Amino acid sequence: MLRPFDVRLVVGTRPEAIKLAPVAHALAERGLAPALVLTGQHPSLDPAQFGLGDFPAERLHCPGEQDPHRHVGAVTTALLPIVAAASGLLVVQGDTSSALGAALAGFAAGVPVAHVEAGLRTHDPQLPWPEEEYRTAIDAQADLLFAPTELAAAKLRAEQATGEVHVTGNTSIDAVLALEAALPLAEPRRGALPRLLVTAHRRESWGEGLASIAAALRELSSEAAIDFVLHPNAHVAASMRELLGGVANLRLLEPCSHRELIRRMREADLVLSDSGGIQEEAPALGVPLLVLREKTERPEGLDCGSAILVGTSAERIAGKARRLLRDPAALAAMRRRRFPYGDGKSGPRIAGIIEEWLNRRA
Structure with missing residues (x-):
């Protein structure tokens, strides 16, 4: 039986909140009781605005800085004592300084890390900067790599990533389809x-x-x-x-x-x-x-x-x-609708993989 908060989701920015909300709810439906780590990169971020208000949260109070590398260091330093005392899985999303800082804390503490939206590449460290460097660094050591597309997964395999690679779709599609369904007619x-x-x-x-x-x-x-x-x-x-x-x-x-x-x-x-x-x-x-x-x-x-x-x-x-x-x-x-990034079911797909992975480790 998994203990409460065996899964921690790191949220620093609005896009991370949007894209991790489907994962949080899918985990909760499976009884995995996820908790949030709010880095404070976007200080005004209110998790309740993204449907995350009912999840327990730890706040790091690390607001974003002009120099993103300094913010990476601040997040790593603040989160390291928390994850060092934890078990389970640390989930980061995308390529922000919050994501890299949290992943580095997990790597240093020996806590497994999962990366949602893994494998995106331009193969140019300056475009975008610093995101290309950050996501590459996360993918190099993460234990679970959730690639949104087959192309992203192929790039991870070409880099010989050591973590498990799963093609899941992008959770942004879960979020946008749910929002659109609730909108009135144009x-x-x-x-x-x-x-x-x-x-x-x-x-x-x-x-x-x-x-x-x-x-x-x-x-x-x-x-x-x-x-x-x-x-x-x-x-x-x-x-x-x-x-x-x-x-x-x-x-x-x-x-x-x-x-x-x-x-x-x-x-x-x-x-x-x-x-x-x-x-x-x-x-x-x-x-x-x-x-x-x-x-x-x-x-x-x-x-x-x-x-x-x-x-x-x-x-x-x-x-x-x-x-x-x-x-x-x-x-x-x-203007024709197309779905190259997912079918709107990525959150449940990721939650199922996480549950199976945690049970294997247990």
């Missing part, structure tokens, strides 16, 4: 202009990249109504306010809930984003997407025809967006 479109929804926040785009994205949006604003959702990062938000404030047909929106973002995505004609989560969600929602990155670790969306990689060049962004908006057939082809 309201009728008002206004003649096509509507664009835009987000941009990647660290590697700070400075020149964000300025180039803003230049493309200023150019497109004469042909489309643009909603730009500001990121909670104060540096990014201030930059985009300075670059885009007062542009006609362009609204700067305050950071919104995941539910609100999904609603806006569903009602947009075209989405432009550098977000990893939106790359996963757009195909499942049937939303055409232009990816504002030079490289992506999620090529499955490109391969299935739901997304196009345009980078941060103002000329490429404006040119591709304009061509799509003027070609209804091309937009319609991208």
Whole structure:
């Protein structure tokens, strides 16, 4: 019989909360009583907003820092005495400094580590930085590797990862399908202009990249109504306010809930984003997407025809967006729902593997 809290889920950021909530609930349904470790990377994160309010939690109070490596060290130092006294399994998600810091604490204490969303690669340590380094470091030593796709699993095997590799799908699809099912029907479109929804926040785009994205949006604003959702990062938000404030047909929106973002995505004609989560969600929602990155670790969306990689060049962004908006057939082809990242059952699949693994160890 497993003891309470034999599974600890590490949550530092909003995306981690979104993607680990399906795992937490699936574990609870199996009687595994998971607990949360809240690192504090996003200090305003409220687990109740993501359906995690009923789970016991330990708080580390390690807010995110400008230097992500320092935050990794702070999380490792704070978590090490907790995991050293624990048993069971430590579950981390993605490629944040919280995920790496927690994984390093687990490795140092000899506590098994599971990595949800393992195997994503661009094979370029600078794109994205530092995420490519962080997820590679986690995968090198994790005991359980939950790859979202067959391609991600193949990359782990090519690296000769020592942990067990399981293809599970991405839990982001569980979350987005559940949210969409609870949304009301889309309201009728008002206004003649096509509507664009835009987000941009990647660290590697700070400075020149964000300025180039803003230049493309200023150019497109004469042909489309643009909603730009500001990121909670104060540096990014201030930059985009300075670059885009007062542009006609362009609204700067305050950071919104995941539910609100999904609603806006569903009602947009075209989405432009550098977000990893939106790359996963757009195909499942049937939303055409232009990816504002030079490289992506999620090529499955490109391969299935739901997304196009345009980078941060103002000329490429404006040119591709304009061509799509003027070609209804091309937009319609991208608007078909596709599920390259999972079927919406990844949480239960991961929970089942964890239960079987823990019972084997017991």
